Amino acid sequence: MGTSCSDFDLKKYLPEKTIVINIALNKYLQEQYPPLLYKAMRYSIFAGGKRLRPFLVLEGARVCGGDEKKVMPTACALEYIHTYSLIHDDLPAMDNDDYRRGRLTSHKKFGEDVAILAGDALLTEAFGLLAANAAVKGIKIEQVLNVITLVSGCAGGPGMIGGQLIDTRQSSDSSQEKISAKKQALTYIHNHKTVALIKASLLAGAILAKASSRQLKALTVYAEKIGLSFQIMDDVLDVIGNKKKLGKTGSDRQNKKLTYVSLYGLEWSQKEAAQLIAEAKKAITTFGRKKYILAALADYIVEREY
Amino acid sequence: MGTSCSDFDLKKYLPEKTIVINIALNKYLQEQYPPLLYKAMRYSIFAGGKRLRPFLVLEGARVCGGDEKKVMPTACALEYIHTYSLIHDDLPAMDNDDYRRGRLTSHKKFGEDVAILAGDALLTEAFGLLAANAAVKGIKIEQVLNVITLVSGCAGGPGMIGGQLIDTRQSSDSSQEKISAKKQALTYIHNHKTVALIKASLLAGAILAKASSRQLKALTVYAEKIGLSFQIMDDVLDVIGNKKKLGKTGSDRQNKKLTYVSLYGLEWSQKEAAQLIAEAKKAITTFGRKKYILAALADYIVEREY
Numbered sequence: 001m002g003t004s005c006s007d008f009d010l011k012k013y014l015p016e017k018t019i020v021i022n023i024a025l026n027k028y029l030q031e032q033y034p035p036l037l038y039k040a041m042r043y044s045i046f047a048g049g050k051r052l053r054p055f056l057v058l059e060g061a062r063v064c065g066g067d068e069k070k071v072m073p074t075a076c077a078l079e080y081i082h083t084y085s086l087i088h089d090d091l092p093a094m095d096n097d098d099y100r101r102g103r104l105t106s107h108k109k110f111g112e113d114v115a116i117l118a119g120d121a122l123l124t125e126a127f128g129l130l131a132a133n134a135a136v137k138g139i140k141i142e143q144v145l146n147v148i149t150l151v152s153g154c155a156g157g158p159g160m161i162g163g164q165l166i167d168t169r170q171s172s173d174s175s176q177e178k179i180s181a182k183k184q185a186l187t188y189i190h191n192h193k194t195v196a197l198i199k200a201s202l203l204a205g206a207i208l209a210k211a212s213s214r215q216l217k218a219l220t221v222y223a224e225k226i227g228l229s230f231q232i233m234d235d236v237l238d239v240i241g242n243k244k245k246l247g248k249t250g251s252d253r254q255n256k257k258l259t260y261v262s263l264y265g266l267e268w269s270q271k272e273a274a275q276l277i278a279e280a281k282k283a284i285t286t287f288g289r290k291k292y293i294l295a296a297l298a299d300y301i302v303e304r305e306y
Numbered sequence: 307m308g309t310s311c312s313d314f315d316l317k318k319y320l321p322e323k324t325i326v327i328n329i330a331l332n333k334y335l336q337e338q339y340p341p342l343l344y345k346a347m348r349y350s351i352f353a354g355g356k357r358l359r360p361f362l363v364l365e366g367a368r369v370c371g372g373d374e375k376k377v378m379p380t381a382c383a384l385e386y387i388h389t390y391s392l393i394h395d396d397l398p399a400m401d402n403d404d405y406r407r408g409r410l411t412s413h414k415k416f417g418e419d420v421a422i423l424a425g426d427a428l429l430t431e432a433f434g435l436l437a438a439n440a441a442v443k444g445i446k447i448e449q450v451l452n453v454i455t456l457v458s459g460c461a462g463g464p465g466m467i468g469g470q471l472i473d474t475r476q477s478s479d480s481s482q483e484k485i486s487a488k489k490q491a492l493t494y495i496h497n498h499k500t501v502a503l504i505k506a507s508l509l510a511g512a513i514l515a516k517a518s519s520r521q522l523k524a525l526t527v528y529a530e531k532i533g534l535s536f537q538i539m540d541d542v543l544d545v546i547g548n549k550k551k552l553g554k555t556g557s558d559r560q561n562k563k564l565t566y567v568s569l570y571g572l573e574w575s576q577k578e579a580a581q582l583i584a585e586a587k588k589a590i591t592t593f594g595r596k597k598y599i600l601a602a603l604a605d606y607i608v609e610r611e612y
Contacts, residue, residue, distance in 0.1 A: 124461050128455055
C-alpha cells in the first residue's frame with residue numbers, strides 16, 4: 001500500500017495483511033448447519049495462525065503484476081487446506097498432539113469424529129472457494145482451473161499427503177548404517193509435507209495474475225528454498241526455541257521424529273537454513289523492485305524466534 | 307449401446323458399465339509414491355463397489371443428450387469421493403467397522419493413520435480429476451467449474467459431511483417424547499449423507515452435457531427420491547437381508563443407530579420406499595424414451611436383495 005523498498009518493515013506489514021486475510025476468512029467461513037461442524041472448522045481456522053500461505057497467494061499475484069484483492073478466495077482456500085492438514089496431523093493416530101499454538105487441538109476440544117469431519121469439510125470446501133475465484137472480474141476461468149489442478153496435486157498423494165504418510169511411518173530406528181536413508185526420508189517429508197503447499201500458494205497467486213513461465217520458474221525456486229529453510233528452522237526452534245512462544249509441547253522430540261537437528265546437528269542446520277535463504281533471494285531478482293517483500297519474508301524465516 | 311427400451315435388462319447392463327468404469331478408475335488411479343498410500347487408495351477403490359455414483363454421472367450425461375465417454379473423469383471423481391467417505395466413516399472414532407463388503411476396512415488393513423490419509427488423498431485428487439475433464443474435447447470449461455462448485459457443496463459441510471456429523475452425533479436415547487426429533491434427524495442424515503452425493507453425480511453428468519434447467523430439475527427430484535428410497539431399503543435389508551450377501555456385520559443395529567425400520571417399522575418402510583420410487587419414475591417422464599435406464603434403476607433399488 002504505497003510502501004517503498006527502503007522503509008519497508010515486514011513485522012508491521014505481516015500483521016496488517018493478517019487482519020485483511022482474517023476478515024476474508026470470516027466472510028467465507030460463516031456458521032452453517034450443523035453448528036458443531038462449523039464451530040470446529042472456525043475454531044481451527046481462527047486459532048492464531050500466521051496466514052503464511054494466504055499471504056504467499058497474495059504476494060504471488062502482486063509480484064506478477066496482479067491485484068491482491070482479486071485472489072482473496074484462493075488465498076483463503078489455501079488456508080483451509082493448511083488448517084485441515086493440521087487438524088488431521090494432530091489426531092491420535094498421527095502425531096497425537098493435545099495442544100497447538102497453546103490451545104487444545106480439535107480432537108481434544110470436539111472429539112475425534114468431529115475433528116476428522118471438520119478437516120474433511122475444510123478440504124472439500126477449499127475447492128469450492130478456489131472455483132469461486134472465477135466470479136471475480138478480471139480473473140480468467142482457465143487460470144482458475146489451472147490453480148485447482150495445481151492445488152490438487154500439491155496437496156494430494158504426490159504432494160503434502162505423501163509427505164505426511166512418510167513422516168508418520170518413518171522408522172525411529174537409530175542404527176548408524178541407515179543414516180543416509182533417513183536423510184533421504186527427511187528431505188522427502190519436508191519437500192512434500194511443507195514445501196508443496198507453500199509452492200502451490202505462491203504459484204496459485206501468480207497463475208491468477210497471468211504470470212509468465214519465467215516468473216513461475218523463479219517463484220518455484222524461491223518457494224522450494226524458503227519452504228525447506230522454514231522447516232529446518234522449525235526443527236532448530238524446537239530445540240532452542242521458547243516453548244511458550246511456540247505453543248507446542250515439543251512432541252517432535254518426544255515422538256523421536258526425524259529432524260534436521262538430530263540428523264545433521266544444530267550448527268549445520270542453522271547454516272543450511274541461511275544458505276537456502278540466500279539462494280531464495282537470488283531466485284527472485286527477476287521481479288526487480290517488486291521483490292522486496294518476498295526478500296524480507298525470506299530473511300524473516302531465519303531470523304524469527306518462533 | 308443399441309439397447310432398446312423393451313428388451314432392456316439392467317442386471318446385464320450394470321455389470322457391463324461397472325467394467326468400463328473399473329477400467330477408467332484403474333487408468334486414473336495408478337500406483338505412485340509413496341506406495342503404501344496408493345496401495346491403500348486402490349484397496350478401497352477396488353473393493354467391489356457397485357459404482358452407483360459413476361454410473362449416475364454417465365447416465366446423467368446420456369439422458370441429457372451427452373456422450374458418456376466424455377464425462378468419465380468426473381464419474382471416477384465421484385467414486386473417489388464416495389470411497390473416501392466410506393474409509394473415514396469406518397474409522398474407530400466414527401462407525402468403528404472392521405469389515406465392509408466382506409473385506410477388512412482400510413484402517414484394519416493398513417492402520418488408522420494410513421486410512422485417514424488415503425481418504426484425504428482420494429478427496430483431494432477427486433477435484434483434480436474433475437478439473438481434468440476440461441481437457442476432453444467438447445466439454446466446456448465453464449461447466450467443469452460449475453461441477454466443481456456443485457460437488458464441493460454436496461460433498462462438504464452443507465451436504466454429505468454435515469449428514470455424517472449428525473449421524474455420528476445423534477443420540478441413541480430411546481425416550482418416547484423425542485420421536486419426532488429423531489425422525490427429523492434421520493431425514494436430515496439421509497438427505498445429506500447419501501442423497502447429496504447421488505444428486506451431485508446425476509447433475510454433474512447432466513451439467514457437462516449442457517442440460518436445460520428443466521432437465522436439471524427433473525434429475526434433482528429423481529435423485530432425491532431414489533436416494534432416500536435407497537437408504538430406506540438399506541435399513542430394511544439390514545434387518546431382513548442376508549448378512550453374507552451384504553458383507554456387513556449389522557453394525558447399524560449394534561450401534562443402536564437411528565434407522566427407518568426402528569422408527570417407522572418394517573412395513574411402513576417398505577411401502578415408503580416403493581412410493582418414492584413411483585415418484586422418482588414420474589419425475590423423469592420429461593426424458594421420453596431415454597428414461598428407460600433410470601426407470602429400471604429406480605425399480606432395481608426396491609427389488610434388490612442386498
